[in-house]
Amino acid sequence: MEPASLTWVLVSAALVLFMTPGLAFFYGGMDRSRNVLNMLMMNFYCVLIIPVVWMVLGYSLSQGGSGNWIGNFDWFFLKDIGVLEDNGGQLAVIAFLGMFAAITPALISGAVADRMKFSAWAIFVPVWSLLVYVPVFKWVYGGWLGDRGSLDFAGGTAIHVNAGIAALAAVLVLGKRKGWPQEGHPPHSMPLVMIGTGILWFGWFGFNAGSSLAASGQAAQAFMNTFLAAAAAGLVWVMTEWLRDGKPTNLGAASGIVAGLVAITPAAGYVSGGAPLAIGGIAGLVCCYAVKLKTKAGYDDALDVVGVHLVGGLVGSLLIGFFANPEFFDGSFEEGIFYGGGAGLLGEQALANLAAMVWSFIITFGIMLVLKKTIGVRVSPQDEADGLDYAQHAESAYH
Amino acid sequence: MKLITAIIKPFKLDEVKEALKAAGVTGMTVSEVRGFGRQGGHSETYRGAEYKIDFVPKVRFEIVVDDNVVDSVIASIKAAASTGKIGDGKIWVTSVDRIVRIRTGEEGSDAV
Numbered sequence: 001m002e003p004a005s006l007t008w009v010l011v012s013a014a015l016v017l018f019m020t021p022g023l024a025f026f027y028g029g030m031d032r033s034r035n036v037l038n039m040l041m042m043n044f045y046c047v048l049i050i051p052v053v054w055m056v057l058g059y060s061l062s063q064g065g066s067g068n069w070i071g072n073f074d075w076f077f078l079k080d081i082g083v084l085e086d087n088g089g090q091l092a093v094i095a096f097l098g099m100f101a102a103i104t105p106a107l108i109s110g111a112v113a114d115r116m117k118f119s120a121w122a123i124f125v126p127v128w129s130l131l132v133y134v135p136v137f138k139w140v141y142g143g144w145l146g147d148r149g150s151l152d153f154a155g156g157t158a159i160h161v162n163a164g165i166a167a168l169a170a171v172l173v174l175g176k177r178k179g180w181p182q183e184g185h186p187p188h189s190m191p192l193v194m195i196g197t198g199i200l201w202f203g204w205f206g207f208n209a210g211s212s213l214a215a216s217g218q219a220a221q222a223f224m225n226t227f228l229a230a231a232a233a234g235l236v237w238v239m240t241e242w243l244r245d246g247k248p249t250n251l252g253a254a255s256g257i258v259a260g261l262v263a264i265t266p267a268a269g270y271v272s273g274g275a276p277l278a279i280g281g282i283a284g285l286v287c288c289y290a291v292k293l294k295t296k297a298g299y300d301d302a303l304d305v306v307g308v309h310l311v312g313g314l315v316g317s318l319l320i321g322f323f324a325n326p327e328f329f330d331g332s333f334e335e336g337i338f339y340g341g342g343a344g345l346l347g348e349q350a351l352a353n354l355a356a357m358v359w360s361f362i363i364t365f366g367i368m369l370v371l372k373k374t375i376g377v378r379v380s381p382q383d384e385a386d387g388l389d390y391a392q393h394a395e396s397a398y399h
Numbered sequence: 400m401k402l403i404t405a406i407i408k409p410f411k412l413d414e415v416k417e418a419l420k421a422a423g424v425t426g427m428t429v430s431e432v433r434g435f436g437r438q439g440g441h442s443e444t445y446r447g448a449e450y451k452i453d454f455v456p457k458v459r460f461e462i463v464v465d466d467n468v469v470d471s472v473i474a475s476i477k478a479a480a481s482t483g484k485i486g487d488g489k490i491w492v493t494s495v496d497r498i499v500r501i502r503t504g505e506e507g508s509d510a511v
């Protein structure tokens with residue numbers, strides 16, 4: 001890897017690491033004051049356990065060999081990966097991808113908030129990473145889904161749709177929070193939510209623009225797309241609320257920004273011009289309504305991981321089928337419908353997301369069920385009422 | 400001696416404090432409290448879901464004064480805390496049996 005690209009990938013890796021604390025604050029602020037530390041710990045735990053899992057086995061199983069479904073053990077403990085060839089490029093990529101591996105299970109924490117036992121979460125995260133994240137990542141990047149021609153620039157399918165549907169499976173096993181939906185649980189600290197949103201947006205430039213794995217024009221376009229889609233989605237979400245509910249809200253702006261970032265993630269290196277505005281805008285509108293689904297359908301996705309990450313990821317991934325523009329990038333991928341392509345790419349996008357969702361839902365449901373039957377997944381009703389900060393961690397956020 | 404308790408809107412804290420000082424009150428205790436009266440709280444909207452917030456933030460003043468200034472102190476608080484809108488708060492007066500200044504041991508009016 002040439003020096004400029006190596007630098008950009010390493011900087012991007014650090015940017016993506018910063019997203020996990022950002023996500024922790026984004027979720028933590030939306031949580032109740034007695035559960036905020038548990039939320040932060042669920043997120044920070046991911047950057048404790050996943051680097052270990054990734055180094056030992058995760059990278060090798062998700063990128064080793066040329067299999068269609070799963071990698072191999074060639075790079076167990078990063079065996080034989082040196083820094084003398086290729087300027088250490090492979091190691092930089094391993095670090096970069098490790099950050100993605102860490103934030104993906106962290107996304108699920110928002111759904112299980114306020115009631116999951118930390119011990120169950122501690123086991124869930126590494127097991128989920130190896131049984132769900134690793135294979136789906138392989139299918140998309142170097143396996144059968146990618147080979148068929150579906151596109152996922154920075155992890156719309158592999159990360160957001162994957163974690164979003166897993167969040168749904170997890171809460172179906174876990175059950176509803178006590179009192180939901182009759183009792184309201186408004187955010188305890190909107191300023192924390194806004195700080196977290198800012199950190200997420202900042203880190204997402206590494207997530208998306210870093211995913212070209214090169215200091216290139218494609219990275220510049222991915223950067224610009226990340227900038228524009230988040231703005232457009234935030235704008236549309238706020239305007240929708242303003243017209244529908246009467247007031248423009250901070251949480252609407254934050255949710256819109258994140259929905260736009262999620263939606264542009266799969267498309268960031270494949271679209272150009274006004275496409276990021278369209279993708280972001282559509283995601284902002286669709287997700288603003290999708291977060292209301294949970295009360296109608298009766299699943300308690302506490303902080304809207306399904307409504308924002310699953311739905312936003314699907315919107316962005318499917319819109320690639322319309323907006324993909326290979327000519328602009330001199331790329332070897334199929335055109336979207338608006339650039340003279342047929343419906344073939346759209347079909348591949350749908351298939352890739354469907355495959356990821358089926359696997360992720362079934363395996364996640366299974367992992368949660370096994371945990372439920374063995375160590376249990378829920379805190380006691382008393383601990384839930386007292387708050388998880390004290391019950392699970394012997395700490396309090398505010399004195 | 401009387402204890403005057405006043406529940407007011409938080410943003411009126413400084414105005415009421417200045418009005419009380421101008422009225423000759425030499426000491427007061429304030430607390431941040433939450434509650435509702437006839438206004439019945441308010442509602443907030445997050446991600447399109449409406450939440451009823453019953454207990455809204457208020458400030459509570461507690462002042463011990465001599466009987467002869469009760470009316471003027473109440474008038475000062477009322478003038479400073481009023482916006483004319485619902486939720487302005489309440490003032491009530493209770494009798495105080497005994498009062499002791501800890502440092503000197505003085506009691507009664509001397510301790511006010």
